[in-house]
Amino acid sequence: MIREQLFEQILKKKSYLCVGLDTDPKKLPEHLLDNEDPVFEFNRQIIEATADLCVAYKPNIAFYEAQGPKGWVSLEKTLQVIPEEVFTIADAKRGDIGNTSELYARAFFETMNFDSITVAPYMGADSVKPFLVQDGKWVILLALTSNPGSQDFQVLTLADGNEEYLFEQVLKTSSTWATAGQMMYVVGATQADYVERVRALVPEHFLLVPGVGAQGGSLEEISRLGMNQQCGLLVNSTRGIIYASSGRDFAKKAREEALKLQQEMEKYLEQYVQHL
Amino acid sequence: MIREQLFEQILKKKSYLCVGLDTDPKKLPEHLLDNEDPVFEFNRQIIEATADLCVAYKPNIAFYEAQGPKGWVSLEKTLQVIPEEVFTIADAKRGDIGNTSELYARAFFETMNFDSITVAPYMGADSVKPFLVQDGKWVILLALTSNPGSQDFQVLTLADGNEEYLFEQVLKTSSTWATAGQMMYVVGATQADYVERVRALVPEHFLLVPGVGAQGGSLEEISRLGMNQQCGLLVNSTRGIIYASSGRDFAKKAREEALKLQQEMEKYLEQYVQHL
Numbered sequence: 444m445i446r447e448q449l450f451e452q453i454l455k456k457k458s459y460l461c462v463g464l465d466t467d468p469k470k471l472p473e474h475l476l477d478n479e480d481p482v483f484e485f486n487r488q489i490i491e492a493t494a495d496l497c498v499a500y501k502p503n504i505a506f507y508e509a510q511g512p513k514g515w516v517s518l519e520k521t522l523q524v525i526p527e528e529v530f531t532i533a534d535a536k537r538g539d540i541g542n543t544s545e546l547y548a549r550a551f552f553e554t555m556n557f558d559s560i561t562v563a564p565y566m567g568a569d570s571v572k573p574f575l576v577q578d579g580k581w582v583i584l585l586a587l588t589s590n591p592g593s594q595d596f597q598v599l600t601l602a603d604g605n606e607e608y609l610f611e612q613v614l615k616t617s618s619t620w621a622t623a624g625q626m627m628y629v630v631g632a633t634q635a636d637y638v639e640r641v642r643a644l645v646p647e648h649f650l651l652v653p654g655v656g657a658q659g660g661s662l663e664e665i666s667r668l669g670m671n672q673q674c675g676l677l678v679n680s681t682r683g684i685i686y687a688s689s690g691r692d693f694a695k696k697a698r699e700e701a702l703k704l705q706q707e708m709e710k711y712l713e714q715y716v717q718h719l
Numbered sequence: 720m721i722r723e724q725l726f727e728q729i730l731k732k733k734s735y736l737c738v739g740l741d742t743d744p745k746k747l748p749e750h751l752l753d754n755e756d757p758v759f760e761f762n763r764q765i766i767e768a769t770a771d772l773c774v775a776y777k778p779n780i781a782f783y784e785a786q787g788p789k790g791w792v793s794l795e796k797t798l799q800v801i802p803e804e805v806f807t808i809a810d811a812k813r814g815d816i817g818n819t820s821e822l823y824a825r826a827f828f829e830t831m832n833f834d835s836i837t838v839a840p841y842m843g844a845d846s847v848k849p850f851l852v853q854d855g856k857w858v859i860l861l862a863l864t865s866n867p868g869s870q871d872f873q874v875l876t877l878a879d880g881n882e883e884y885l886f887e888q889v890l891k892t893s894s895t896w897a898t899a900g901q902m903m904y905v906v907g908a909t910q911a912d913y914v915e916r917v918r919a920l921v922p923e924h925f926l927l928v929p930g931v932g933a934q935g936g937s938l939e940e941i942s943r944l945g946m947n948q949q950c951g952l953l954v955n956s957t958r959g960i961i962y963a964s965s966g967r968d969f970a971k972k973a974r975e976e977a978l979k980l981q982q983e984m985e986k987y988l989e990q991y992v993q994h995l
Contacts, residue, residue: 465819505815509822511830512788536815538839539781540866543741546785554787563814565841565861567868585841590816592843595892599885600878609875609885616871 444530444558445579446624449649450673452498452528457709459674460701461499461532461651463681464489464521465506470686472693482510482517485693487524489685492694496701499530499677501651522555530677531558532583532651538563544573552580559583561629561651564613568620575621582626584617586610587641589631589654598637610637614644623647630669632660632678638668649675656683662704666711674716680704720806720834721855722900725925726949728774728804733985735950736977737775737808737927739957740765740797741782746962748969758786758793761969763800765961768970772977775806775953777927798831806953807834808859808927814839820849828856835859837905837927840889844896851897858902860893862886863917865907865930874913886913890920899923906945908936908954914944925951932959938980942987950992956980 453459466482478484490500502521507514525531533551537544537560551557552574559581562571574582587597587610597610614628623645630641632654641650650669654660655678662678669676680700688696729735742758754760766776778797783790801807809827813820813836827833828850835857838847850858863873863886873886890904899921906917908930917926926945930936931954938954945952956976964972 503815503819505813505819505822505826508784509826509830511826512791515788515791536813536839536842537781539779539812540864540868543779543781546781550781550785550787554785563812563839563841565839565872566812566864566866567871567873569866569868571868588816588842590842590845592816592845592847595843596841596885596889597843599888602876602878602882606878609872612875613872 446673448528449498449530452530453674453712456495456498456705457712458496458498458705459676459678459708459712460497460704461501461677461679462489462493462497462684462701463679464500464502464685465681466502466685467506468510470689472689472691474691480517480520482514483520486517486521488694489697490524492698493684493701494526494529496698496705497529499532500525501532501534501679504533504535519555522557533557533560536561536563536585538566538570540566541569541573544570548574548576552576559627561585564617571617572620575625578624580625582621583651584613584626584628586613586628587630587634587637589633589658589660593631593634608640611640611644614641618645618648623649627651627677629653631658632662632665633658635661635664635668638665642669642671646671647675649677652676652678656680662707663711666708666715670711670715672716674712678708722949724804725774725806728806729950729988732771732774732981733988734772734774734981735952735954735984735988736773736980737777737953737955738765738769738773738960738977739810739955740776740778740961741957742778742961743782744786746965748965748967750967756793756796758790759796762793762797764970765973766800768974769960769977770802770805772974772981773805775808776801777808777810777955780809780811795831798833809833809836812837812839812861814842814846816842817845817849820846824850824852828852835903837861840893847893848896851901854900856901858897859927860889860902860904862889862904863906863910863913865909865934865936869907869910884916887916887920890917894921894924899925903927903953905929908938908941909934911937911940911944914941918945918947922947923951925953928952928954932956938983939987942984942991946987946991948992950988954984
């Protein structure tokens with residue numbers, strides 16, 4: 444999906460919500476367990492209940508991989524029921540050299556037809572570039588993550604005289620590898636203090652923002668500080684939506700939670716995107 | 720496998736060779752293609768031909784994952800034919816937060832019974848610690864990789880007044896998370912200039928060393944600079960061994976190449992490990 448299509452969808456749905464599909468077989472509502480593929484059935488109902496309120500779905504690949512071969516089948520079936528206009532993110536955090544990254548790119552972009560994949564930056568250019576295969580297929584690079592461990596290395600100060608942080612160098616260097624039409628960045632909602640520094644370096648790029656809700660990030664703050672004139676944000680929520688209820692009403696409750704976020708997002712879009 | 724068992728095996732085989740099982744279905748000898756599972760059959764014959772000459776096998780997970788569900792089956796079957804005394808490395812370069820890393824740990828350590836997994840450091844402590852589940856299960860953390868892109872971020876100088884590199888901070892910080900009995904580091908053979916700095920920070924830890932052979936690293940140099948009194952090295956070779964021949968004699972040729980490396984390693988062990 445190209446950038447313009449993503450923005451069109453944001454305008455149409457008045458939403459920049461991404462729903463995380465971190466579907467844990469141990470957390471499924473009991474009444475689904477009789478299904479042939481309970482993980483897929485759960486995802487299918489979540490998607491049906493939320494697809495008009497969100498612009499992206501983000502399965503965390505670990506949850507599927509941990510199930511062995513049948514997990515991959517659930518994942519492939521899930522992708523097939525996501526409406527075509529919705530952006531898809533393989534949250535895989537891959538990163539390996541040349542030919543290995545090419546294999547991952549083929550697996551996620553071709554075999555499974557994801558629009559994007561999350562990639563770790565530590566190994567540098569030749570671990571990221573193989574994913575930049577064509578317009579409409581995106582790399583979402585880890586820049587400043589939402590977890591406590593982000594403090595260990597990402598905000599180390601570099602000896603360049605400008606008090607620059609490691610994540611800033613990651614943004615600077617990597618933004619020369621691709622345009623804002625092929626690259627996005629992960630920037631946690633818990634990192635509001637740094638968002639202005641992020642936007643100073645990558646004003647145009649979309650940011651994928653985890654950490655709203657359970658992890659304590661504020662949707663208002665990240666929207667105010669992080670939005671650009673093409674919205675430029677995909678804000679993810681997982682647990683608050685997909686595990687809103689563990690009963691028979693799980694899909695209905697998921698929709699209610701997604702709707703709350705969409706309505707708040709509609710407000711910020713009107714407030715911060717000028718030509719709306 | 721605990722550290723002492725690994726060292727015993729090194730002494731017994733007079734080898735610190737790790738054979739990379741990056742088995743590409745497109746590079747298999749033609750006569751194997753009739754097999755029900757050609758990837759597994761290739762691995763099985765490579766293992767049979769080299770298991771007395773090497774102390775570790777390292778399948779790069781991407782090659783299996785790219786095949787979809789049947790790739791995982793080939794991988795699981797491969798693990799079952801690796802002799803129990805040989806160390807196994809899931810070269811997966813994972814790294815994600817808390818519960819997701821736990822899922823990966825379960826998949827690789829329990830479901831597949833690998834001894835170790837390679838992990839990327841960018842997300843910090845809470846992305847690595849979930850893999851440190853018990854003695855004998857290892858994290859092999861990316862520190863200084865062998866690819867050109869390692870220059871992009873890993874050797875950035877930090878503003879701490881000591882002209883310290885990012886990879887040094889990664890070593891310092893992460894070595895407080897676990898002992899040398901649960902953590903190893905990836906240090907490329909192409910990085911000989913930095914090996915003394917690595918050893919100054921982590922004298923005891925095993926280093927997993929890719930980059931000998933095709934990538935241009937010298938076995939003599941990395942052995943001289945990197946060995947400690949428990950050997951402390953696992954040196955990987957992949958293409959030079961498993962693709963030594965593309966004909967019917969592929970396993971025989973693989974053994975010949977592995978033997979050459981083992982014989983060279985025997986010499987360095989005698990030279991640099993004092994109590995041998």
